[in-house]
Amino acid sequence: RLNTMAHLVLTALARVGQGKPATVAALVRVLDGDPLPPVRQAAAQAIGRLGTEAAPAVDALVRALRDRDDDVVKAVVWALGRLGPAARSARPELEKLRARLDLRKAVDETLRQIG
Numbered sequence: 001r002l003n004t005m006a007h008l009v010l011t012a013l014a015r016v017g018q019g020k021p022a023t024v025a026a027l028v029r030v031l032d033g034d035p036l037p038p039v040r041q042a043a044a045q046a047i048g049r050l051g052t053e054a055a056p057a058v059d060a061l062v063r064a065l066r067d068r069d070d071d072v073v074k075a076v077v078w079a080l081g082r083l084g085p086a087a088r089s090a091r092p093e094l095e096k097l098r099a100r101l102d103l104r105k106a107v108d109e110t111l112r113q114i115g
Contacts, residue, residue, distance in 0.1 A: 024050065028060040037069035044072060048079030055086035065093045073097070074106060081110035088114050 027050075030043040044064060047054045061083075064076045080087040080094065091114065097107045 021056070024054050024056050027054075028057050031057075031060050031064055037067070037072050040064065040067065040069070040072045041075045044075035044079045048075070048082035051082050052084055052086050054079075054083055058083065058087050058089055061087070062090045062093050065090070065097065070102070074103065077103060077106045077110050081113040084113055085115045090114065 024047065027043050027047050031040055031047065034040050034043065044061065047057045047061065058080070061076050061080050065073060067073050067076070077094070077097070080090050087110075091111065094107050094111055094114075097103050100107075
């Protein structure tokens with residue numbers, strides 16, 4: 001329930017705030033600081049939906065690759081792929097995640113997307 005609500009609220013924020021730098025900053029604050037994994041996961045997904053506009057969030061997404069929650073990490077890997085070449089600085093951390101069999105396919109796809 002919380003995951004669904006967080007997802008809806010953060011997705012709405014991303015849609016309404018599209019094109020506004022403050023939106024990316026707000027989503028990064030949630031990703032960096034919310035204590036609840038489903039909320040951090042929803043923030044990562046919302047950042048990814050913004051695409052290349054969310055390039056300022058790359059550093060926060062890279063930090064979030066070390067999240068203790070697997071669902072958050074998976075959402076972050078997906079989001080980095082959506083940012084495309086703007087996320088190239090994430091390549092070294094993504095390469096480290098290839099060792100995890102549960103993430104390898106998603107990481108490989110993201111690496112292709114970022115070039």
